[in-house]
Amino acid sequence: MTRTLLARWTCALAFVAAPAMAQQIPASDFARYADLDEVALSPTGEYLALAVPSVDGHETNLQIVKLSDGSTVKTLRFGRESHVMDVTWTDDDEITVARAKRFPMVEYKSHMGELMSTNLTGDKQRTLFAYTLDELTQRGRNKDAGSAYLEEVLDKEPGKILVSYYCWQTIKECGEKADTIVFKVDSRTGTRKEVERIKDGDSESSLVFDHDGIARVAYSDNEDGTPHMSYRPTPTSPWMPLPASIAGYEISGGVFAQDNNTFYGRVSDKGEATQLYKIDMAAGTRTKLFGRDDASVGTILLGGRAGEPFGVSTTSPKPSVQYLDPASKWAQLHAALMQRFKGQMVYFLEFTRDDSKVLFWTSGDRQPGNYYLLDRGNNNKIVQVGSRKPWFDGKTLAQVRPIEFKTRDGVKLFGFYTAPVGGGTGPRPMVVMPHGGPYGPSDDWGFDAYAQFLASRGYGVLQVNYRGSGGRGDNFMNQAMREWGGMIQNDITDGVKYAIDQKLADPSRICMFGGSFGGYSALMQPILNPGMYKCAIGYVGVYDLTMLVRNKESESEDTERFFVRSLGEDTAALAKASPAFRAKEVKVPVMLVHGKADSNVRMGQFRAMDKALRDIGQPPETFLAPGEGHGFSNPDNITELYNRMATFLDKYIGPNATTAATQ
Incomplete structure (x- = not known):
């Protein structure tokens, strides 16, 4: 990483892009981990702290760089399979990081609820929050039976931070419903003091703090999944229910002005898409600043x-x-x-x-x-200090085009079409790639390695933010409850028809590919739309909903309640919406891909679909990867997945493929 940083250190902003490369970009380039995950600037401007992944992705180290000459002061390792994220300067020479885990199919890492701090040279490292297992007769030093998240750096108190702490289970210290606890922590010594305890609500609370570090807005979930909102009109007020004059349904985050009374909040009054309001907290009044009916702020x-x-x-x-x-x-x-x-x-x-x-x-x-770093005191001089994936510089990548269309029942949906590289004009072979979830996640405009890989192989890629997706309010998401095989699939189908009507897709050359819920859709779509697709690739997919519900019964009460709301308990209806029960109707070539260590969508799902297809004489192509979980994390396995996908797609919808006959 140091070589990458120094090589770019004196680059002027007004550089000219290199000529487009004629040769095809290797699949391994799309599978590689980024050179750089995060950059944080010290309060004095003397240093940068960088989260730098290893080449194999098994760890992410903390690198401290001196800005004056680009030299590395220290590189700190936290152990094999140990990653850092949320790199934060808590003082001029003190850094706090969160321990993280890299999850497959997700570009960025996920917080594990542990916090560590270090000085510049690394000789004063300490664990602030963690749970350390006992080893034989030696008791682990840290026994925090919960997850900790850095909320605020208190600039007026150097080295001091506010940390939200959520217990893993109901224990005596955490209250009957697992209170949300706020600690003031000295990041230099690790000493902590409880300053806040939120008892309201049926689940842990997300908090918004003012500039003095006082929690002023609290959000949690009721048992039925609706928001439970509380607030403090002034810093010294007790917690009270949020009035409708501020938000009738929820405040989904926001920020305080310096007066600690004016709040810029994302507000929803009836579960619709959030709008941005300027709120007078003490008066309980608001002014709308920005928003649209069909997309959240x-x-x-x-x-x-x-x-x-x-x-x-x-x-x-x-x-x-x-x-x-x-x-x-x-x-x-x-x-x-x-x-x-x-x-x-x-x-x-x-x-x-x-x-x-x-x-x-x-x-x-x-x-x-x-x-980039911009120096306002030096004519706004800009230097590039890091690149996530510099090997794509100068390469020809695909344009991602926002689209919108009306569904069969008149609802406007959004999505994206990634144009094939060098595709020319006219309808092209297309891969439909629904996102996972289905409730909450969404596809956004930006760099998507899977879509870019497929586009580099000559395929257009369609992504649809079907009902159930996030980014448009709870009403939009909740419309799709218990509609895995119904409304959601209709929305995807209507997106495909739109792409055909707009001459984006060759109707004789369309395939499905998706992971998790997207894998479910990849197998369900050919069942519901005979003749529309020529092949399907299911990646760590769910294929038997009855099995999914049974497996989730052993998890937390919150998880069980969510699955009842989102899938229901009618076994016959779940079977009807399960591709594994309707294998005879698939009637297209299938590839099934799964990680043998997947603890989210377990191997039983793969076996059920694989067996169902084999039993009817339509054995799928398969790719099982040892040690991989819910999506692949090893770059070699990801590269092989890309190459196998390309071969499979080329066979059925590629330039030299005849119109694929059903098996």
Whole structure:
């Protein structure tokens, strides 16, 4: 990583892209882990802290770089299969990180609820929160039976941070319903003091803090999945129910102004898509600033160390930026950078204490992401300090086009069409790639390695944000409850018909590919739409819903309640909506891909679908990977998956394929 950083250290912004490469990009390039996961700027502007993954993806180390010469001060390892994320400077020479796990099929890592801190040289490392297992007769030092998340750095108290702590189970110290506890922690010594305990609600609370570190908004879930909202009108007020004058349904995050009374919040009144409001907390009044009926508010853009809200950005249904005050110095700077990096989104990440230096990030549909440092005291000079995937520089990648269409029942849906590289004009072979979930996740405009790989092999890629997807409010998501094999599939089908009508897809050359719920859809779609597809690839998919419900019965009460709400308990209906029970209706060539160590969608799902197809004389192509979980994490296995997919697709819908006959 040091070589990559130094090689780019003095690069001017006004560089010219290298000529497009004529040769095909190797599959292994799409499977590689990023060179860089995170960058954080020290408050003085003297150092950068970087989360740097190993080549094999088995660990992520913390690297500290001196800005004056680009030299590495220290590289800190935290152990095999140990990753760091949420890299945060808690003082001028102190860094706190979260221990993380890298989950397959997800670009970024996931927090494991453990926090560690270190000084610049690494000789004073300490674990702030963790649970350490006992080894034989030696008792583990840390016994925090819960998950900890860094919420706020208290600039007025160097080294002090606020941490939210959630118990794993109901124990005496955590209350009857597992209270949410807030600790003030000294990141240098590890000492902690409880400053807040949230008892309200049926589940753990997400909190929003003001600039003095006082929790002012609390969000949790009721047993039926609806939001439970509480707030403090003033910093000294007791917790009370959130009034409808502020939000009738929920506040989904936001940020306080410096007066600790004005709150910029994402508000939904009746479960619709969130809108951005400027709220007077003490008066209980609000003014709408931005919003649209069919898409929730995106990222609230903040300027300066003080976190001044100056705009809103969104990548769905298409990339856009709305400035709250175009005359703001931060809005003007951001607008200038958007012009400089046309075709990409720009996000401010970190500011020095005096706001003289700004760390920012750019990314787009054909750009996996770059980090830059802007020096406001030196004519806004910009240098690139890191790139996530520099091996794509100068390569020809595919454009991702936002689309929208009406469903058969008149609902407007959004999605994306990734155009095939070198595809020319006219209908092209197309792969339909529904996202997982199905409730909550969504596809957004940006760099997608799977879509880009398929496009590099000459295929258009269709992604549909069907009902059930996130980003449009709970009402939109809840419409699709118990509709795995119904409304959701109809939405995907209507998206395919739109692509055909728009001459994006050759109707004789369409295949399905998806992971998890997308794998379920890949097998369900040919059943519901005979003749529409020529092949299907199910990746760690769910194929027997009755088995899925049985397996989830052993999990938490919250999980069981969710599956009852989302799938129901009618065994006959679940069987009817299960591809494994309807294998005779699939009637297209199938590839099944699974990780042998998948603990989320277990191997029983693969076996059920594989057996059902073999029993009717239509054995699928299969790829089982030892040691892999819910999606592959080993780059070699991911590369092999890509290559097998390409061979399979080429056989049935590729340029030299005859119209695939049913098996």
